[in-house]
Structure formats: C-alpha cells, structure tokens
Amino acid sequence: MPLQPSLRSFALGLVSVACLLGTFSTPAQNAGEPKKNAVAKKETEGTKKLWGALIYAVDEENAKRPGFADADAELTTILGKAFEKYRHFQVLGTRSEALFKSTHSWVAPSKELCVKFDSKGLTKDGEGVKLDLQLWNRGEAIVKTDAILEPNSPVFIEGPRWGKGRLLYVLKLQEGGAEADEDETLD
C-alpha cells in the first residue's frame, strides 16, 4: 500500500534530520578528541576520585541503628526525594578512592556490601569519568554496569533490605584525587 504523501514527507524528514545531525556532530567531536583526551588524561589521571557512602535508610525514627550518624541535611534532602519511602538516612561508612585508568579498585565501607570499579578514562569533555561499576554483596557481583559519572551528579544504588530498612549506596565523582579529604561529604 503506498504511503500517504504527508507520511512519506515525515519519514524522509526524519531520516534527513538524523543524517544531518550525524554529519555535523560526529566529525567535529572526533576532530579534537585525541589531543584533548591526551591533555586531559595527563592533567587529570589520578586527580579525580570516587566517593562512596553506605547509607541505611529507614522510615521510622525508632528503626534507626545506634552508633551511626545521620546524613547531613543536604544529603538527607536529596535522598528523601530519590527514595520517597524513607525519611531517615544514616551513614554507615564512607570511602573514597582515586581513579586511575586500567586499574580496578573498591569503595568499600563494608566488607560485605561494596562497590568495585574500573576506570575507563575520561569523557570527551574531560569532566566525567567512564567506569565499569559493580555492586558486590557477600562476595558476589549483584549488578555490573557501564557508567558515566559526571561532577555534581551522584549515582544512587538501591541495595537489599536490611532489618527494618534498606541499604543504599551513594557514589559521587569528586576532584582532588588521593590527597582529598576522605570524609568529604556530598557537594
């Protein structure tokens, strides 16, 4: 059955615009990539770090675990929006690890529930980091991801339930590398 003229025009327009965008965007991005990446790698290798916090989220005040501090107000607000079921967030531990390409490392405030990551280098703009990010639970990988972490944009992982609450991971890209403050909180 022949297409209606307007439908045919729509399809042709769709293909044309896609080709046009592909033609203009790809070479321009690729052109400066090797040099920019080489410079960026030299300047930022090991100067960024992955900050991670293991969070215990509960709804009721009396379900909180003794001996652990509450997350600061800003982190509590953000987590409260992302995980609406919970109102209280305790920080069980934080860790940060410098990002070096071609080496894997761990953000492991807990030995049982921790995050393994492999840095795959910077993004094209030199701001973000490409990571092979995995969550491990009791010696087994639960989820493996290809992730791109950008500054000021955390990754939240909703982990297993624990007691009356749930365990969460907060991962964030930070500047500063190995010399940065390990206990630095979420920006």
Added chain:
Amino acid sequence: MKPSEEQWNRWLDGSLSPEEAKAMEAAAEEDASLTADRAFFRQLSADLKETIPAERTPPFADFFNSHLQKRIRDLQEEAESAAKQRPSWWPNWFRLSWAAPLAAATVVVLTLMQIGVIGGRSGSQIVYAYTPDDSVTARTEFDRETNAMIVRLEGMEPLPDGFDLLLADADDAEPPFLVESPAPSQETFVFVGPQPQYPSDRPY
C-alpha cells in the same frame, strides 16, 4: 349503499365486472344524488380523454437520456468526494507541505535531548546494567530533580537484621581489607576479625 369513489372510478373506466356494473346502475337509478354524480363523472372522463392522449413520446429523447446519465455521474462524484473529505486521525495541518519535515525534525531533536546527546544534560548515566543473578533485576532512572542516576535493584534477598556488614574502620587511612601485593618496605594490612571467603578476584 352509496358506492365509493373508487367504485365510481372503476365504473367510469369500465373495469367493473358485469355484476358490479349492474349493481352500480341499479344504485344510481334508486338515488337521485347518485344520478347527478354519475353525470358529473361521465363528463369528467370524457373531457380527460379528449384533452390528454393515452400515450405521449417525450421530446428530444436522446438529450433527455444523456442529461439523465450526466446527472447520475455527478451524483456519484459528489458521493466519492464527500467520502474523501471525511475527518481522519491525521491532523489537517499535517497535510501542509512544510509540516511533515518540521514534525520530523522536532521528533529527532526531542529524542536526542531526551537521551542526552544534545541539550546539555550533564548528569551521570548508566549506559548498561547487567545482573548475573536472574532473580535480580536492575532498573535505572535519571532523577532530574536531584540530578542523580538511580539504580534500583529488585529481587535481592533481604539481609537479616543481625547481619554483620563488617564495616571498615573509619579511622583507617586505607581500607584494611584491600591487599595490594605489599612490597617488603610497605605496611601490610591484615584483617581483624573473621575473614570471609571470596572469589579469587576479590582484592581481600
């Protein structure tokens, strides 16, 4: 009984049966008013027969036939045209020549903005997520309000309330459970407490 108008007509046309005609004649002679009616209808019938011929050939028969056929064709075309102009799901403005390419461009741009290729979304991304355990599923979503990428794992077994997470000591400069092939001159980190059994690629 006074005959009906229909019977009068049939009588005047001569289409009554002999018995009916005889009955009509008898009724007309008995009733004086019927006699007057009979005279009126007879005169009327005679006048009509004189004025209007029994058969008449229409003038310009060919012209009449062609005109009739043209009228039939016109009616058919009007019906087809009305069917084409019925409202459809395709918007009328979309029939305009410039509307289809513009709509296509809008779809492409919105799609690229949605997936972050254009439009300057600077948030973190989970490009791909895989769960080795089939009973666990990973659902990813980007929350614009918090500018955060969220990975929701569903199907994981809950950890018992008393489960020991083996939290690392916050005062440790390095995680004590990370064994990175210590050189002789470097400090060797050892576990304190029970050491879990992990696969060989686990660094502790």
